[in-house]
Amino acid sequence: MLKRVSDLYVMAKDIRPKKLVCIAADDEEVLEAIHDAQDMKAIHATLIGPLPNIAKFMSEKGYKLEDYTVIDCDDPEKASEMAMKMVHSGEAEIIMKGLVDTRIVLKAVVNKEYGIRKKTILNHVGLASFSHFNRTLFFTDGAMLIAPTVEERIQMIENAVEFMQLLEYQEPKVGLVSAVEKVNPKMQSTVDAEAIVTQYQAGRMKGCIVDGPFAVDNLVSIAAVIHKGIVSPVAGWCDLLVFPNIESGNVFYKTCVHLAKADVAGIILGAEVPIVLTSRADSHHAKLNSIILSCIVSDKQK
Numbered sequence: 001m002l003k004r005v006s007d008l009y010v011m012a013k014d015i016r017p018k019k020l021v022c023i024a025a026d027d028e029e030v031l032e033a034i035h036d037a038q039d040m041k042a043i044h045a046t047l048i049g050p051l052p053n054i055a056k057f058m059s060e061k062g063y064k065l066e067d068y069t070v071i072d073c074d075d076p077e078k079a080s081e082m083a084m085k086m087v088h089s090g091e092a093e094i095i096m097k098g099l100v101d102t103r104i105v106l107k108a109v110v111n112k113e114y115g116i117r118k119k120t121i122l123n124h125v126g127l128a129s130f131s132h133f134n135r136t137l138f139f140t141d142g143a144m145l146i147a148p149t150v151e152e153r154i155q156m157i158e159n160a161v162e163f164m165q166l167l168e169y170q171e172p173k174v175g176l177v178s179a180v181e182k183v184n185p186k187m188q189s190t191v192d193a194e195a196i197v198t199q200y201q202a203g204r205m206k207g208c209i210v211d212g213p214f215a216v217d218n219l220v221s222i223a224a225v226i227h228k229g230i231v232s233p234v235a236g237w238c239d240l241l242v243f244p245n246i247e248s249g250n251v252f253y254k255t256c257v258h259l260a261k262a263d264v265a266g267i268i269l270g271a272e273v274p275i276v277l278t279s280r281a282d283s284h285h286a287k288l289n290s291i292i293l294s295c296i297v298s299d300k301q302k
Contacts, residue, residue, distance in 0.1 A: 001169055001239075002136040004129040005263040008292045011167075012042055015299040020276075020291065021046040021083045021092040024076050024100035026053035027280075033287035034096070035063050042295050046071065046086070048079040049098060076100040080108035087116050087273050094294045096276040106144075109271055119270035121145070123156045124277070125163060125240075126253050127293070128262040137220070138164060138172070139241040142249030143266065143277070150195045153242060154204055157196075159269040160240055161208045166300035174205070175219040175238035176212025177248065181230060189213060189244035208240075209233050216241065216252070257286075265289035267297065274298055 002008070022034060025047035031054070037043045047054055051072035058065045073079045080100070086092035095116075097105050110117045124143035129136040140156050141148065148156060157174055164172045176193035183190045193213035200210040211234040217224040219238035230236075243249035256262035264286050268275035274294035278287050 002127070002129070002167065003134065005127050005136055005265050005289055006129070007136075008265065008289065008296060012292050012296050012299075015042075015295060017041050017044050018093045018295045018298050019044050019046070019091060020094040020096055020294075021048060021086050022096040022098045023048055023079045023083050023105055024098040025049040025070075026057065027099040028057055029282075029284045030096065030098045030278075030287060031057055031063075032061070032284045033291055035061070036284075036288050037291045037295075038067065042292055043094070045069070046092065048073050048082055050074040076104050077108070080105050081111075081114060084108050084111065084114045084116050088114065092273065093298045094274050094276065094291070095271075096291065096294075097278070102144075102277060105275075105277065109275070116272040117270065118272045119155070119159055121148075121152055121155045121159070122268055122270035122275075123148075123159055124266055124268055125160050126249075126264060126266040127289075128253070128256045128260075128264045130256075130260055130262050133220070135239070137241060138239055139243065139249060139252060142243065142246060142251075142253040143279070144246070144268070146246045148245070150192050150199075153192070153196055153244075154199055157205050157208070157210065157240070157242060160242075161205065163267070163269050163297065164240065165207060166297055169239060170207075172208045172239040173234045173237050174208050174210040174240045174242060175214050175234050176210070177216060177219070177241050177243050178213035179215055181214055181218060181228070183213065192244060211235070212242075214238075257282075263289065265293045267293055 020043040026049040046069040048071045178189040190213040222236040225236040
């Protein structure tokens with residue numbers, strides 16, 4: 001189990017370098033993160049994008065262009081297709097989004113001819129650790145699925161639990177987030193949480209403990225749990241927070257980063273290989289964390 005996101009670097013120390021392909025790689029902070037990861041011998045990178053832009057940035061930073069495989073392509077859709085085909089041919093084990101709309105990358109991922117979708121749904125899982133907190137929190141989905149149905153949230157949980165087990169979480173505790181702890185017919189997130197727990201009790205989502213609904217404080221604070229008299233194996237000890245929609249998940253993520261100064265990483269699950277799909281506003285360090293996380297997942301999946 002991870003106490004800090006920085007523990008990922010210890011886990012990745014002895015694995016062989018992974019083949020990463022970056023789509024539309026002419027993005028300064030993306031290239032900085034790729035350079036650092038390659039300097040750490042975590043990856044061998046192929047950069048697909050406009051060669052003049054990539055070469056200019058490399059020159060300005062003092063990086064050696066010859067250290068990378070560079071494919072000159074100024075069409076993001078074509079670059080995305082090339083990356084998917086590299087996965088099929090074994091030339092890529094990780095995909096990273098550069099200066100390209102997420103929509104274009106995901107359209108290629110799910111393409112019926114050359115796409116790499118493995119599961120029914122793709123979902124984003126974020127990780128956040130805090131200086132004052134004793135463990136890393138996982139959360140889904142603050143980046144992709146706008147308003148997931150009950151069934152989609154069950155599949156989100158299954159994807160995330162499988163991923164967390166690769167990181168040595170034997171039985172992750174999964175909390176279904178709302179604003180309250182009791183089912184209220186006027187609050188759809190609580191009704192959905194009850195339906196998800198019912199499915200869990202019927203045998204869905206194995207290898208984890210699922211409970212809810214809960215407000216966030218009752219998933220992460222033992223003091224809040226005691227004060228409210230809540231009895232649940234998840235309350236106060238939650239590993240994975242499952243949000244009812246993208247608004248709540250995204251607000252949580254941005255609050256962690258910009259107010260709580262959390263150390264973060266993220267990954268897209270459900271494809272044949274890990275996908276690093278970070279926000280343009282994410283720091284170089286967050287992007288590097290996400291690359292290292294994907295290297296570990298790629299290695300464990302093998």
